[in-house]
Amino acid sequence: MAAQAHIARPDPHTASDKEWGEYLFMRKNPKGVHFERWFHANGCRKWFHMARHTVSHEILAIYGITEPAPKLDGGEGTS
Amino acid sequence: MTQAFRNADGGLIDRGTRINFTYDGQRYQGNAGDTLASALLANGVRLVGRSFKYHRPRGIVGSGAEEPNALIQLGEGALTEPNTRATQIELFEGLVANSQNAWPGVGFDIGGINNIVSKVIPAGFYYKTFMWPAKSWMLYEKFIRGAAGLGKAPTEPDPDIYEKRRVHCDVLVVGAGPAGLAAARAAGASGARIILADEQSGFGGSLLSSKATVDGKSGAQWAADVTQELAGQEEVRLLPRTTVTGYYDHNFLVAVERITDHLPFADRKGPRQRVWKIRAKQVILATGAIERPLVFAENDRPGVMLADAAKTYVNRFGARPGSRAVVFTNNDSAYRAAIDAADGGIHVVAIVDLRAKPEGTFVRQARDRGIEVIANSAITAVKGAKQVSEVDVMTLSDDGTSVSGGRRSLDCDLVMMSGGWNPTVHLASQSGAKTVWDDTLATFLPGEPKQAQRNVGGVAGQFGLAACLESGASAGAGAALDAGFDAQAGKTPAIEAGEGDGELNLRPIWTVPSDRKGAKRFHDFQNDVTAADIALAHRENYASVEHFKRYTTTGMGTDQGKTSNVNGLAILAELRNEPVPSVGHTTFRPFYTAVTVGALAGNDTGPQLLDPVRKTAMHTWHEAHGAHFEDVGAWKRPYCYLREGESVKQAVDRETLATRTSVAILDASTLGKIDIQGPDAAEFLDRIYTNMFSSLKVGSCRYGFMCKDDGMVFDDGVTARIGENRFLMSTTTGGAPNVLNWLEEWLQTEWTDLEVYCTSVTTQWAAIAIAGPNSRRLLSELTNVDLSNDAFPFMTWQDGDVAGIPSRIFRISFSGETGFEVQCPASYAMALWRALMTAGEKFNIMPYGTEAMHVLRAEKGFVIVGQDTDGTTTPHDLGMSWIVSKKKDDFLGKRGLARPDTLREDRKQLVGLITDDPNEVIPEGAHISPEPHAPPPVPMEGWVSSSYYSPNCGRSIALALIQRGHERMGESVAIPLEDKVVRAKIVSSVFFDEEGERLRG
Ligand SMILES: [Zn+2]
Secondary structure: OEEEOOOOOOOOOOOOHHHHHHHHHOOOOOOOEEEEEEEOOOOOOOEEEEEEEOOOOOEEEEEEOOOOOOOEOOEOOOO | OOOOOEOOOOOOOEEEEEEEEEEOOEEEEEEEOOEHHHHHHHOOOOOOEEOOOOOOEEOOOOOOOOOOOOEEEEOOHHHOEEEEEHHHOEOOOOEEEEEOOOOEOOOOEHHHHHHHOHHHOOOOHHHHHHHOOHHHHHHHHHHHHHHHOOOOOOOOOOOOOEEEEEEEEEEEEEOOOHHHHHHHHHHHOOOOOEEEEOOOOOOOHHHHHOOOEEOOEEHHHHHHHHHHHHHOOOOEEEEOOEEEEEEEHHHEEEEEEEOOOOOOHHHOOOOOEEEEEEEEEEEEEOOOEEEOOOOOOOOOOOOEEEHHHHHHHHHHHOEOOOOEEEEEEOOOHHHHHHHHHHHOOOEEEEEEEOOOOOOOHHHHHHHHOOOOEEOOEEEEEEEOOOOOOEEEEEEEOOOOOOEEEEEEEEEOOEEEEEOOEEEOOHHHHHOOOOOEEEOOOOEEEOOOOOOOEEEOHHHHOOOOHHHHHHHHHHHHHHHHHHOOOOOOOOOOOOEOOOOOOOOOOOOOOOOOOOOOOOOOOEEEOOOOEEHHHHHHHHHOOOOOHHHHHHHHOOOOOOOOOOOOHHHHHHHHHHHHOOOHHHHOOOOOOOOOOOOOHHHHHOOOOOHHHHOOOEOOOOHHHHHHOOEEEEEEOOEEEEEEEOOOOOOHHHHHHHHHHHHHHOOEEEEOOOOEEEEEEOOOHHHHHHHHEOOOOOOOOOOEEEEEEEEOOOOOEEEEEEEEEEEOOEEEEEEOOOOHHHHHHHHHHHHHHHOOOOOOEEEEOOOOEEEEEEEOOOHHHHHHOOOOOOOOOOOOOOOEEEEEEEOOEEEEEEOOOOOOOOEEEEEEEHHHHHHHHHHHHHHHHHHOOEEOOHHHHHHHHHHOOOOOOOOOOOOOOOOOOOOOHHHOOOOOOOOOOOOHHHOOOOOOOOOEEEEEEEEOOOOOOOOOOOEEEOOOOOOOOOOOOEEEEEEEEEOOOOEEEEEEEEEOHHHOOOOEEEEEOOOOEEEEEEEOOOOOOOOOHHHHO
């Protein structure tokens, strides 16, 4: 189970419809480094972060689910 | 029949072991070591198939995986396998093979009429004809399918067994030719764990069909000795008859081993094929190269063969593919083939060379032997219908685009062609390395490796034996070193002078000119595509390589264009006036050769293994009492219990009526159950559910809705408060795993401040629903718990013994009747079930199944998430706004429910439907249309989500999601079906006991 990571849930009381829509539906599909959330569903049930290159499928970093993205060549680091 | 074209000696076949086989109903003999192709050639069989589109007669072109023509329907009945290549089928006693795509046989073929009318089937014919309108496809389908069908799939179940194995290794070597063997030897000497795989039965690759000597012995002997040496090493695994079919991420490769396909049927034991899933630290690709045809006039006549294939048949199998050969080439390698053919008893009439001044070791040797070399010339016509009988040769212009001068005819029955070599870059390309164009070799080479991978030998464009052995040994040592072992390349074996010369001195002429207008020049034999078709695609602007491929169908046959792709691309590049690399090539997708589906399934066949079955604790009771099961998720649930002579509908009606009349019990064990604990459990549930749970008292339960953050209903169920900090959540049967994942997601990623723990207890607790007016009387006979309405009100729970079994009793109901649900440890559930059935005899108790449950809940208008919702349905759409808290500051879905789209007034809303004809049960999923007679696409305004015959209402009932449904009560709507239009009235979704008196009574 993988999906784009580091999407902050906006404050539901102040977020505009557009902001909420972007939070719900808009996802990146980069050719290159992608920061993703993964879930070990049939194992330890842990969510974790992975930086993965979508072309080479190289795994560039694994880090905790509450940790910010590391700085990597070819991809932006966000938190 | 005698093997008239078999040499008395030479080659690797065993002349002492005769093998009987049948081809197209005719019996033949071959020898041990033969392929079907070599045995057919030895018997003088030249015509082996008809072409795909024009049904032109075709012969064997290659000697391996590249073969485009000699496609075989192998075996009979359930064991039959289509589209196998005669060149790769090892002969075995009793083999039965049939040619394909020809009826009644290759010799006389009705479809051959296509050849005469070929002008009406140009490239793009399929493309244009079948795009639109659909009617054209209907018109042509029968004709095309009949004529164009390749092999036939078996219609019976596959009786063979297959298996899968996973394995790790330090170095995987793909291909056991000279380079691969040298690599495996160097790597193996280090003690590293090696796998060496090759698609052929024996290791040696090109050495098996070469006269070169290595270390003073024949190439085949050297290969056998090295194989022997490797077999003796503990960490080396040799996989002959194994095709590495795909190269994936992280050096993961898949290979298919054919274990018993080469054996007579009586000797076949154990699995037929085995799929290897290999994770390699280092990979060495020694996949070799495939010779490329020349694209010249009538080059598809039977008897026109790749030069190296002819050499292979002569050298390895002692089989002569012809008696009088003309060699046609643009490079040096065909000269060696010509010399070997001459040595093998074939009269080489002449070598026609497209180059102006051919020189080089083998050219000289050929001339020295007295073989005539006709330089700067081209074959301009090939004559003979079912076999080559003559070729015409003319002089080539300097630029290679036209021919002139006198026409010289050469009498021959074999044309050995060579247009150069295409490295087998498939796996390298799949590994992520971009191919690079090499101008000297005029072909694609593997690019810079993207994974821990090396290329050696032919695939790396090395065609000299010395270079292959050297690069193999060096790569083997390098890979072992990189895998952490101490390795050395060792000494390169000695080879004869001249053998090291792998130079081709190639002159690419992609389309060989001819003076014959309209003569077909095929570049793709299997799919019948010609240079003219490429020109047509180009003219019609299908110039992108992906469009060109689909338009002309180049490379789309079962051979996946192994001989045709580069020629096709190069011809297209010429037309576009661009270099080949800027045209590019299509993707080299797995699998390299076709893989039978059974091999991929492996052991995971049969209903038990393909999809594991979950059974409740009462399953054997259900089985013994006529249960008609249905699958719900992975669970087997009784749909109904059939009595002798009863139909399914009768059983469902009986169970439905019994529940409302007296008492009935349901095995509800499959409902998901999640134990939720922690100091923040109540706060957590307030955020997860749309309604409030923190206000729930210990001892009570509440029905809740979960939405995704977009406001769409995701799951539902009753959750009980077990303690201040403990809840037992129930979920839908199918949704249980997703709900648990959902809870974990929010706890771990967003609400890390909450201390809550979630555990699935679905299988720990069995559950039995007891429903009906007599449910209280029944249960009170088995428990001391006071079940009266005052002591045990609706939507509460209590612990207590039932039939002596420690249980938890819930006062809940999904049927709308007075009801209880008893949960007990699963190991006690059968005893509890039996106790209820026994005690219930005096009430005429019945078990009821899921369908009666569905009818009962539909009578009450209770929704089933996933049936009456589709992921775009909100609680408001379901008419259940009461379940959405207005007090809570936030919950998942709250903001989503306030989005403009979610507030739209024309949303589909859940309503009841009653048909004008009370006996008409609308099919579930049927559309509701405001204009049922409009031409397609018919406009629609909703759909029927649930539909049953309700015995309690004495008529059919349905639930539907329909636009603005809530404000359209009483309106008549139309439901167009295949053969009629059904009319129904919109009504409330509650059909029975609207006040809910039975529920609370
Ligand atoms: Zn884990």
